[in-house]
Amino acid sequence: MVEKIYFRCTVCNDFHYGNNPPQICPTCSSINAYIKVTELEADIVLFEKQTRRGKNQWRLEEFLGVLRDWCEDSDFSLNADEEHVYLTLDGVLRNERQNGLKYCPCRVPTGEFEEDLEILCPCNFKTQETWAEQGRCWCGLFIDPERYKVE
Ligand code: SF4
Numbered sequence: 592m593v594e595k596i597y598f599r600c601t602v603c604n605d606f607h608y609g610n611n612p613p614q615i616c617p618t619c620s621s622i623n624a625y626i627k628v629t630e631l632e633a634d635i636v637l638f639e640k641q642t643r644r645g646k647n648q649w650r651l652e653e654f655l656g657v658l659r660d661w662c663e664d665s666d667f668s669l670n671a672d673e674e675h676v677y678l679t680l681d682g683v684l685r686n687e688r689q690n691g692l693k694y695c696p697c698r699v700p701t702g703e704f705e706e707d708l709e710i711l712c713p714c715n716f717k718t719q720e721t722w723a724e725q726g727r728c729w730c731g732l733f734i735d736p737e738r739y740k741v742e
Contacts, residue, residue: 597633598625602715604708606633626661626713635691636708648687651680658713667717667733672741679732683712697730 598612599605603619612625629649649657655669655676662668670676682696694700695710709715716728726738 597628597630599628599632599636599711600624601626601711601713604636604711606637608633623665627657632692632711636711648684651677651684654680654684654693661713662733666735666737668736670727670731670734670739672731675731679730695730 593610595608595610598607598609600607600616600619600621602621602624603616605616605618606628607613607625612627615622616624631648658669658680679696683693686692686694686696686700690700692707693712694707695712695714698710700707700710713733714728716722716733719729721727721729722735725740726735727733
């Protein structure tokens with residue numbers, strides 16, 4: 592039997608459980624917005640099962656591999672500055688260990704569960720001012736290779 596995987600829509604936080612993510616999100620109609628996530632993340636977001644915190648977490652290399660796969664055939668990529676990418680992902684995974692979910696390392700969770708789902712990494716970064724103006728997500732983890740200029 593093929594193992595089923597959880598996927599999260601990075602635009603509306605809809606979850607899908609299956610072998611592959613839908614190309615079009617049935618909830619918000621975004622295209623190719625689903626990213627593979629752990630069962631832990633799905634459990635916490637869907638059912639607030641905070642008791643499972645600390646189990647089944649990805650290591651940095653696993654998370655990096657998932658993000659690299661996600662960037663394939665997209666109009667965005669990971670920042671070419673590997674040190675910056677490692678530091679950012681280290682912050683995301685530290686947040687997961689400490690706060691239960693992969694919150695953005697550059698923003699402070701409010702403590703309001705629903706509101707903080709907006710800053711799960713990867714977030715809906717194409718709506719951010721930094722994306723429109725500089726071609727990068729708020730933390731510079733993802734960039735638009737056509738527009739992003741190293742300062
Ligand atoms: S701004 Fe970048 S690093 Fe922060 S959550 Fe969004 S995608 Fe992740």
